[in-house]
Amino acid sequence: PTRVGGKADKQREAAKTVVIVTFIYIICNVPIIILGMYILIDMIKNPAEENTTVADIRARYFTQIFGENNVLMNQYVWVVVYKISVSLNSLINPFVYYFRIDGIRMFVSRAWNGGEIYPWSGNSKSSRPI
16 A cells, blocks of 8 residues: 555656657657668568668668659658657657656746755755765
């Protein structure tokens, strides 16, 4: 039997937060996962091709999507997709933590309102208790 707000409740909430963050990570990286799967399948299907690099396979994949004449798109779209995926995930995570973790919410509201961030001794990190 645990009391309300006890250790089991905190662990359950932490587990939920981990699941949410992991799910968001997977969703944000689906385009990269799909590209990686395509490259892996293509490498398995065509192992006999000599001097084939991952860049060659990636170019072949994007040529199928965008056509032969769109060289710029074929070469750089994967970089853009990767950067957007990572950036989107990094952008969403602080909001998840803010809405899921009371301590972060209190810290941000204190900092935003000009209150005392470290309540034990003002705003100095050096005087934190060990």
